Amino acid sequence: MLAxxxxxxxxxQQAHFRLLLDAMAYPGRCLILKTLPIDGGQVALSVLSTLxxxxxxxxxxxxxxxxxxxxxLQTNSVAVxxxxxxxxxxxxxxxxxxxxxxxxxxxxxxTLILVVDKLGVGDLKLNLSGPGIQYNKLLxxxxxxxxxxxxxEECNIAFPLGIDLILIDDTQxxxxxxxxxxxxx
Amino acid sequence: MSTAYPFGFLDEYAKKEVRxxxxxxxxxxxxxVPYSSREMPMGxxxxxxxxxxxxxxxxxxxxxxxxxxxxxxxVNAVSLRSFIEMTCVGINTTTKTEEADLIQSRHRIxxxxxxxxxxxxxxxxxxxxxxxxxxxxxxxxxLHGEADYSRLLVKLYEDIVKFDEITISHRYPTRxxxxxxxxxxxxxxxxVPKLHQSSALILFGAGREKKIYAVPPxxxxxxxxxxxxxxxxxNFTDSIGQRRSCQRCNCTSSFLDEFIDSTTGEKVYxxxxxxxxxxxxxxxxxxxxxxxSENVSKIGEIAHG
Amino acid sequence: MxxxxxxxxxxxxxxxxxxxxxxxxxxxxxxxxxxxxxIENQLxxxxxxxxxxxxxxxxxxxxxxxxxxQGDTLEAAFALRAYRSTQPRLLETPxxxxxxMRITRxxxxxxxxxxxxxxxxxxxxxxxxxxxxxxxxxxxxxxRAIAKQWLENTSVEHIxxxxxxxxxxxxxxxxxxxxxxxxxxxxxxxxxxxxxEPFDITREPLVFPVPRSAALATMARGEQGSLLAIxxxxxxxxxxxxxxxxxxxxxxxxxxxxxxxxxxxTEIGEVEITECxxxxxxxxxxxxxxxxxxxxxxxxxxxxxxxGYGACFGHNEVKAxxxxxxxxxxxxxxxxxxxxxxxxxxxxLLHVDGIDSMGFCTHYKMPHYxxxxxxxxxxxxxxxxxxxxx
Numbered sequence: 001m002l003a004x005x006x007x008x009x010x011x012x013q014q015a016h017f018r019l020l021l022d023a024m025a026y027p028g029r030c031l032i033l034k035t036l037p038i039d040g041g042q043v044a045l046s047v048l049s050t051l052x053x054x055x056x057x058x059x060x061x062x063x064x065x066x067x068x069x070x071x072x073l074q075t076n077s078v079a080v081x082x083x084x085x086x087x088x089x090x091x092x093x094x095x096x097x098x099x100x101x102x103x104x105x106x107x108x109x110x111t112l113i114l115v116v117d118k119l120g121v122g123d124l125k126l127n128l129s130g131p132g133i134q135y136n137k138l139l140x141x142x143x144x145x146x147x148x149x150x151x152x153e154e155c156n157i158a159f160p161l162g163i164d165l166i167l168i169d170d171t172q173x174x175x176x177x178x179x180x181x182x183x184x185x
Numbered sequence: 186m187s188t189a190y191p192f193g194f195l196d197e198y199a200k201k202e203v204r205x206x207x208x209x210x211x212x213x214x215x216x217x218v219p220y221s222s223r224e225m226p227m228g229x230x231x232x233x234x235x236x237x238x239x240x241x242x243x244x245x246x247x248x249x250x251x252x253x254x255x256x257x258x259x260v261n262a263v264s265l266r267s268f269i270e271m272t273c274v275g276i277n278t279t280t281k282t283e284e285a286d287l288i289q290s291r292h293r294i295x296x297x298x299x300x301x302x303x304x305x306x307x308x309x310x311x312x313x314x315x316x317x318x319x320x321x322x323x324x325x326x327x328l329h330g331e332a333d334y335s336r337l338l339v340k341l342y343e344d345i346v347k348f349d350e351i352t353i354s355h356r357y358p359t360r361x362x363x364x365x366x367x368x369x370x371x372x373x374x375x376x377v378p379k380l381h382q383s384s385a386l387i388l389f390g391a392g393r394e395k396k397i398y399a400v401p402p403x404x405x406x407x408x409x410x411x412x413x414x415x416x417x418x419x420n421f422t423d424s425i426g427q428r429r430s431c432q433r434c435n436c437t438s439s440f441l442d443e444f445i446d447s448t449t450g451e452k453v454y455x456x457x458x459x460x461x462x463x464x465x466x467x468x469x470x471x472x473x474x475x476x477x478s479e480n481v482s483k484i485g486e487i488a489h490g
Numbered sequence: 491m492x493x494x495x496x497x498x499x500x501x502x503x504x505x506x507x508x509x510x511x512x513x514x515x516x517x518x519x520x521x522x523x524x525x526x527x528x529i530e531n532q533l534x535x536x537x538x539x540x541x542x543x544x545x546x547x548x549x550x551x552x553x554x555x556x557x558x559x560q561g562d563t564l565e566a567a568f569a570l571r572a573y574r575s576t577q578p579r580l581l582e583t584p585x586x587x588x589x590x591m592r593i594t595r596x597x598x599x600x601x602x603x604x605x606x607x608x609x610x611x612x613x614x615x616x617x618x619x620x621x622x623x624x625x626x627x628x629x630x631x632x633x634r635a636i637a638k639q640w641l642e643n644t645s646v647e648h649i650x651x652x653x654x655x656x657x658x659x660x661x662x663x664x665x666x667x668x669x670x671x672x673x674x675x676x677x678x679x680x681x682x683x684x685x686x687e688p689f690d691i692t693r694e695p696l697v698f699p700v701p702r703s704a705a706l707a708t709m710a711r712g713e714q715g716s717l718l719a720i721x722x723x724x725x726x727x728x729x730x731x732x733x734x735x736x737x738x739x740x741x742x743x744x745x746x747x748x749x750x751x752x753x754x755x756t757e758i759g760e761v762e763i764t765e766c767x768x769x770x771x772x773x774x775x776x777x778x779x780x781x782x783x784x785x786x787x788x789x790x791x792x793x794x795x796x797x798g799y800g801a802c803f804g805h806n807e808v809k810a811x812x813x814x815x816x817x818x819x820x821x822x823x824x825x826x827x828x829x830x831x832x833x834x835x836x837x838x839l840l841h842v843d844g845i846d847s848m849g850f851c852t853h854y855k856m857p858h859y860x861x862x863x864x865x866x867x868x869x870x871x872x873x874x875x876x877x878x879x880x
Contacts, residue, residue, distance in 0.1 A: 010197055014244045017204045021242070024211045025386040025401050026301070051208075053201050055693060103330035104323075105697070107209040107218045131214050131362050131404040134382075159364065160330065164212040177212035179362060179401075196578045202693075219695040223575040228568070229846045230853025254860045256499075261856050263499040292860045310853070321836060323698045349875040354864035373864040393846050395695040419867040443863055457860055 006035040007049045008072060016050040023166070023175035028128040028137035030119045030172045041069070044087055044115050044168055048073060051111075052085060059083035061094055064115065083110055090116035090167065093147035098155065098163050106160035109178075112152075117143030119169045125185040128176070138185075139174065141167065149182055193240040194272040199223050203241035203397070207388065210399040215365030216329070217312045222395040232265055232291055233392030235308035239289045242304065245275035250285035255293040255440070255457035265289065282460050292355070294376040296439050296461040299385035301402065307370045309391040312398060314358040314368040332364045338409065345414050357416075360407045361400055369408075375418045375440040380406035421454075431456045434465035514560050526553035538762070538804025539563055543844050544570025545692075545711035546577070547761045547803055564713070564848040571711075571845050581747055584755065588743060588765050588801070589655050595740040598656045600769065604737075606653040611740065613807075656737040657767055660795065666769070667794050698836050705820050705839055709813045710802050713844030720842070721812035724819050724832035731818045733768035733798060740764045740805050764802055766810035769795040770818050796821070 006012045012035050019031040037045045042064055049072070052058060057076040064087055070077065080086055080096045088094060101109030122142030126149075129136045144167070155178075156162035162178030176182065193200060199221075206220040225233040243249060251266040253259035257280040266278055269289075279285055282297040291308040299305060315325045318336040328334070337358060344352045355371045359380060369377050370389055380387060380400050387400045400406055410416040421429045421441055430437045432453050439461055441454040456462035515521070530537050530553045541552045544567045552570055559565035595611025598604045610616075660666045689704035696704060709717060724731055742760040749756045771793075798821075800813025816838060823833030831837045841847060 010192060011245065013197070014193075014200075014242075018242065018244065020208060021204075021211065021386070024208050051201065051205055053198055055198070055202065056205065104326035106213050106216060106330070107206075109209075111208070131401040132211075134403045160213050160216060164208070179212065179214060190576060194576065196576065198579070199575070219697055221691075221693050221695055224568075224571040224845055225575065226569075226572040228852050229849025230851075231849065231856065233849075254857050258499040259857055260499045260503055264503055267500070292858075310850070321698075323836070348872045350868070350872050352868050352872060354868040355861045371858075371861045373860055375864075393850055419864055420871065440860070441863075442859060443866070444859070457863075 003038070005038050005041070005045075007037050007041075007046050013050040016046055019173060020047065020050065020166070020175065023173050024164070024177050025132050027130065027132045027176050027180040028126070028139040028174060030139075030174045032172050036171065042066070042115075043170055044113055045069060045073075047113060047166060047168055047173060048075075048085070048087070056084040057082065058085045058087065060087045061096070062087070062089045062092060064089065086110050086112045088112065088114055090114040090141075090144040090148065093145040093151070095147075095151065100155055100158075100161040100163065103161070106162070109161065109163055111164045111166060113166045113168060114144065114148060116141055116167055116169050119167055119172045119174050127183040127185055128180050129183075130180045132177070133180070143169075146184060149184065152176070153182070190272050192245070192273060192275075193243065194225075194268075195223060195237065195240050199237075200241040203237050206397045207238065207242075207399070210388070210397045211386065211401050213365075214401050214404055215361030215367045215398060217367075217391075217396040217398045219395055220397060222392050225392070226268065227264065229393035230310060231261060232289070232308040234390030234394075234397070235289050235291070235306045235392070236265060236269070236390075237392060238306045238388055238390040238397065239269060239287060240273070242306075243269070243273055243276055243287055245273075246277075247286040248277040248279050248284055250279050250282060250288045250460075251290070252288070252293060252295070252459075253291040254442075255295075255461075256459045258459065261291060280460050280463075292371045292373075293440070293457060294372055294379045294387075296456075296458045297464075298379075299383065301384045303385045305383075305385055305387045307372070307387065307389050309368065309370040309389045309396075310393070311356065311368055312389065312391040312394050312396040314356070314366050329365060332366075334358075334360075334366050334409070337366065341409060342411070345411070351410070351414060351416075358409045360405075360409060362404050363407075365398075366409065367398060367400070373419055373440055374408070374416070377406070377408050377416070378418070382406075429454050431462060431465070434462045434469060436462070436465045510560075524557050526550060526557065529553040529556050535805060536561075536563065538806050539714060539809075540566045540570060542803045542806055542809065543567035543711055543713055544574065546570055546574040548573070564844050567713075568845050568848070583745060583747055586743060586746065588739070588763070589652055591652065591739060591741040591743050591763070591765075592760065593653050593739055593741040594805075596653055596737070597735075598737050599735040600656065600737075604656050605659070606650060609653075653739070655767075657797075660736065660769070665795055666797060696839060699824060700835060700839070702817070702821065702824075705835060706799065706801075706813070706817060708839045709800070709816060709842060712809075712813075712842035713847065714806065714809045714812075716842040716844070716847065717812040717816065718808055720832050720838055721815045721819075724815055724830065728830040729819050729832045731768075731770045731798065731815050731822075733770050733815050733818065735811065735814075736767045736769045738764070738766045738807060738810065740807070762804055764804065764806050764810040766800045766807070766814040768798040768800075768811070768814040768818065770798060771795055 015034045019033065023029060023031055033046050035046065036043055044064060052073050052075040054074050054076065057078040059078060059080040061080050081098065086098055098110035098112060099108060101107060119141055122140045124141045124144055124146060126139045127136055128139055152163065152165060159178065164178055165176040167174045202220055206218045210216065210218045222234065223237060225236055227233060249269060251257065251262045253262040256262065270278060282288065282295045285303060287304045287306065288295065289306045294305065313325055315328055315337060318340055319325050319328065341351055355373050356368050357374050357377050358366050359369045359377055360366045369380065382403050383400065384402055386402050389398045408416040419440065423429055428437045429441060431439065431441060433455050436456055439456045439458060442457045443452065443454055446453045530549055536556060537552055540556055540563055541547055541549065544552060548570065551573060555566035555569040559569060593609065595613060596609045598608065657666060661668060689701050689707065691704055691707045723729065743763050744757045744760045746755040747758050796818060798814040798818030800810040800817060802809050802813065816832060819832045820835050820838060824835060828834035
């Protein structure tokens, strides 16, 4: 009997998408995933399975995914500077230039998914403000190299061009759209 | 031949595309993100854009409200609601704004203030406010990217010179997060201030034009205006300067529909938002009941005094 | 499950469905319902039109669509298109070669005679448009005898399987550029697809400028009247395509898919299509727009004919010819900038889809009283300003 991991099922993906939407609409908010991949699978699959299909592309420079994961995702594997979605380990900064979009089509820009150790706890303390945040929001993170945030700021310097971030730990997600101002405390 | 539809009518790939598009729309406030936009069984112009958003976003156990012109009973709202009930088995529907998780609406934002746990989806016929000054979509995209709305402001100014007023009634151009100017959709000016610093996320779906855009929560939404010609909402004062009230619930703080009563032939004003009107009516009844019982007690006191 | 109770609006909608179906069925006490086969066979060309505009080759459902919509082609195409939305994408076919078509009609205006011959087939082109009164009272016996007799008198022995393309002879002589140049597709999107991949209009919105494949796909399921009107404007002078039909062919194209195990291309069925290729000639011009070198057929020494292509499901010649003319006009418009509406891709491609246009036209009948309230407010305010009260 083939057990289909719930992350590949339509109702799970709908629920996870609503969490992603909330995360993007209320940056810095940490939201608990409904299901995690079984058998200790890559936790980022909860997010990737919801968003990816054959119409978009993914880069996995830190090799977080297995071959079987790619088969299930049915998405296109491309170089990191061409990818619609990029998956990386948060604690390990790698310098590259993701797709930033064009003035006429800023949506053709990458979404960077960073797998961190813990959201809501940690020495890296961020003060967030901007659309989606009523006054300001504090977010602590463990396992996120600060260089990612500096690089994000460089990428986002010319709005509307830029990239959007999704952070994921072992049970939660949070998001930082390009409009969020991040101050490291 | 079976016509068993998946949950939400659309296939999963269609839903994923709508979802990806929506995330980008939230990340780039006010920017019209293009998507392929599936054909629906109802006509283009009947809310297929809003509908695709609802179908891609709603989940089992959630509660949906659908309104058109502020009313749950308006024919288009009824038709959309039945379709969504039929294709999303396991959802609830309601007329009460405060009970809804998702609200799909044509031409109105509910009078009751929305919460963070609610989602508003507006149906949009024309997503692009620059259409009046530039017919080419390609050129418009450059203007939007550069936040160059000078031609639009000139058009508004020409209105003022000609009519001494900004004559735009609904679809008022509104600047989001100090960059993109959106067509606020055919909501009356009355509703435009609700876009500013809203607690809830507001999504805009244009099915025929194949665009999705968003005003995130707690975001600046500024209707275009001039220092000496401010933005004004609709005026409901009568000839002697009194603010008109709803004939049904007496409310003087809501957007009113004006129509001719089909039996008496008289001009009538009623709340456009039917749920709001119903709520005011029941508040009136309980206030009346409380006053009545107070009066009864007082009379009793006097009688037995 | 908590649902909103049906009130006035819901009842009104229910009643409209009932009265609509009443009109469909009120013929007489002895009337019979329309049979899908009758529609597919005796209203063959209407049926073709609906399949073409619906954008999915499903003859049985196309008949049903016509039946349920009581003959409204826009509504019927709409129902088919909506049905298509519910079907998942399984596979994409490889590129198909229309010289494999099983021909039912094939002509060329460019030449008096062509290899394989001018096969007029079932055309009305040379009919006199007189009312055939004898058809008013057609008996079933007479009706059935017609097909029987035609088949008895027809020999199938010397009909070739396929017919060569007329354009091949023009290419062989160098009057048309060789295939390689025409097939290179400049992919204008940012997606990571290989070059020469056709644009999928059901997956991506049209973001101008669009490649030629996007224009052709949009027109292939475009509404016939819209395409004809705009093409006609070009024919009459709002444009200068001056086309000659090199070939018009109608017939059945075998459809091939890779076998699931062996991968070998296997025929899974056939679809009826109409294909039209027109040639047009342009004056010499010296500008070489780098984006569109493929569309400028001028090398320094030798001009060539330019090509317009149209193809659609079903038997629909007016549509295929209109498409071919518009294809040529749009290519010119994309290369040199539009000089006429028919050459403007945004104008043409955004206004020929019947489902989009009819939907929006129909939506004006929906309640608009809140927006109208807002309009009245503005007008009253403006009137007051121009005629202030004493």
